[in-house]
Amino acid sequence: MNRRMAVDPVYRCIECNEESGELYKDYKHGVLKITICKSCLKPVDKYIEYDPVIILINAMLCKAQVYRHVLFNTSINIHGKLCIFCLLCEAYTRWLQLPGSSSITDPGDIIRYAKEWDFYRLFGIALLEQSVYLSGIFTVLSLARLKTLRSRSDFALLLKALLLSSYGKLFLVPAIIWEHDYTHLCLKLITLFVLMSNTQAIRVTLNVSRKLSFLSILGGLLFENALFYIQQKFQDV
Ligand SMILES: [Zn+2]
Structure with missing residues (x-):
């Protein structure tokens, strides 16, 4: 999973742009669950589970959700x-x-x-x-x-x-x-x-x-x- 490690991270829901404190919940023993947005009731960032190639294809289609994923929910610094x-x-x-x-x-x-x-x-x-x-x-x-x-x-x-x-x-x-x-x-x-x-x-x-x-x-x-x-x-x- 592509995630940003920071103190008090503020992520964004890729669907409605609402702020979120986390992208997923770690229930230990390898059990992870994607956080659901309280505003739109959709996964905060479904792309954290996607392959980079799929993300790139979605970016080429200019999907706003991918832009939010890259800008707010990852630490890409290139x-x-x-x-x-x-x-x-x-x-x-x-x-x-x-x-x-x-x-x-x-x-x-x-x-x-x-x-x-x-x-x-x-x-x-x-x-x-x-x-x-x-x-x-x-x-x-x-x-x-x-x-x-x-x-x-x-x-x-x-x-x-x-x-x-x-x-x-x-x-x-x-x-x-x-x-x-x-x-x-x-x-x-x-x-x-x-x-x-x-x-x-x-x-x-x-x-x-x-x-x-x-x-x-x-x-x-x-x-x-x-x-x-x-x-x-x-x-x-
Ligand atoms: Zn939302």
């Missing part, structure tokens, strides 16, 4: 590493799309070319765009004056949720390596999937409406496009 890995995938995808890079067929060349200046420049741009995108989201949500977004830990949890829910960017690399007629469409669909996943993460973390969650993502995209426009202006000068 968002920092995942963020860097996603940025590397993004930079590598963009680098491959540069003129002259597509002719590389030898996998051994990847390491050699990764050392090129262009790759690091694109990584820097991806990092900057990601920061600006997140700033846009936080700005919109701050303007909404949410009760659930007041303390530093609320911001930290939202940041963690956004970084974790951007895992779809990992699919960018296989999509572009296995090049075919629909590669461009695949890249667009991956971007759309990441945006949907981010929207769901905001909704679940802050318990806000779909509308506000969608608006904050729109704010993030607006900030990111403004940065792109400024970049273009600088290149033209």
